[in-house]
């Protein structure tokens with residue numbers, strides 16, 4: 001049955017974490033979003049460069065209830081992530097790591113780490129993850145270790161969100177805005193990945209209707 005026929009469409013948050021709105025990662029994410037929507041998902045896009053998100057201040061105000069106490073645009077993004085079954089994160093590689101925009105968001109999710117491991121005392125690495133996500137990244141160079149640092153960060157970011165990293169789309173040798181347009185196979189792959197994620201999440205929703213953290 002196509003996902004669009006399900007009573008409840010899975011909710012996905014798609015996070016654009018490049019400073020360039022029309023850059024390579026955002027173009028790929030646009031494709032993934034289109035694929036997910038065509039497969040019946042409800043996708044909310046977040047463009048981090050348009051938001052005001054403070055770095056984590058390490059004051060641990062979140063120790064009270066797992067909620068970050070800094071009042072800025074993180075709060076809305078956090079609620080969206082918690083109330084979704086799926087996440088797509090698209091960030092370029094900057095100095096073998098994620099973009100600063102992605103890192104700001106990620107560090108503020110330390111509040112969720114505090115909730116999960118200090119307040120709720122969940123065991124590390126335990127539990128079945130019914131929520132899933134997709135990571136899209138691009139770098140200009142071609143070294144074999146280009147994505148290692150970013151992947152490690154993303155793995156633990158998804159863990160605090162109780163999400164499984166279902167697929168990573170990693171493309172080397174793309175530098176200038178629009179470079180990815182010369183690779184229709186990459187665009188097709190991203191569209192397909194978005195559709196696959198939507199279908200998988202819809203199937204999970206059938207068996208576990210409450211698959212969000214809210």
Ligand SMILES: Cc1cc2nc3c(=O)[nH]c(=O)nc-3n(C[C@H](O)[C@H](O)[C@H](O)COP(=O)(O)O)c2cc1C
Nearest residue numbers: 018023024025092093094095096139140141174175
């Ligand atoms: C601050 C900065 C740091 C970068 N660091 C790396 C790097 O470590 N390795 C690499 O291969 N490319 C690096 N790049 C190139 C970008 O990853 C590349 O241009 C990518 O296509 C940008 O993606 P976007 O268009 O989605 O923003 C860097 C670019 C910038 C602006």
